[in-house]
Amino acid sequence: xxxxxxxxxxxxxxxxxxxxxxxxxxxxxxxxxxxxxxxxxxxxxxxxxxxxxxxxxxxxxxxxxxxxxxxxxxxxxxxxxxxxxxxxxxxxxxxxxxxxxxxxxxxxxxxxxxxxxxxxxxxxxx
Numbered sequence: 065x066x067x068x069x070x071x072x073x074x075x076x077x078x079x080x081x082x083x084x085x086x087x088x089x090x091x092x093x094x095x096x097x098x099x100x101x102x103x104x105x106x107x108x109x110x111x112x113x114x115x116x117x118x119x120x121x122x123x124x125x126x127x128x129x130x131x132x133x134x135x136x137x138x139x140x141x142x143x144x145x146x147x148x149x150x151x152x153x154x155x156x157x158x159x160x161x162x163x164x165x166x167x168x169x170x171x172x173x174x175x176x177x178x179x180x181x182x183x184x185x186x187x188x189x190x
Contacts, residue, residue: 101168158170
């Protein structure tokens with residue numbers, strides 16, 4: 065099995081068994097992102113405490129790539145500072161996922177990261 069196949073299996077496992085799925089009632093940042101090209105939706109709630117992401121939850125609807133990568137993102141950001149997370153760019157995030165994707169599928173994979181960044185920016189504005 066190739067590394068690409070293994071990474072695809074990891075995404076599918078997160079899609080089938082999402083981590084951190086749900087809502088946070090007292091979220092310090094919250095946003096919903098929508099991809100009009102494919103119809104995928106990702107909603108992210110974050111709870112920051114003492115300068116770190118203490119809790120993060122997501123809900124959404126869409127393909128295995130958008131939903132699986134949302135689950136993986138929630139695991140990745142727990143315990144990190146908003147500043148650390150804001151430094152994660154598209155290329156680094158796609159590399160972390162370990163999948164070779166075409167432009168349309170990259171948009172699916174990046175939807176959770178874009179939502180995360182917007183939720184953190186919203187938190188900054190409050």
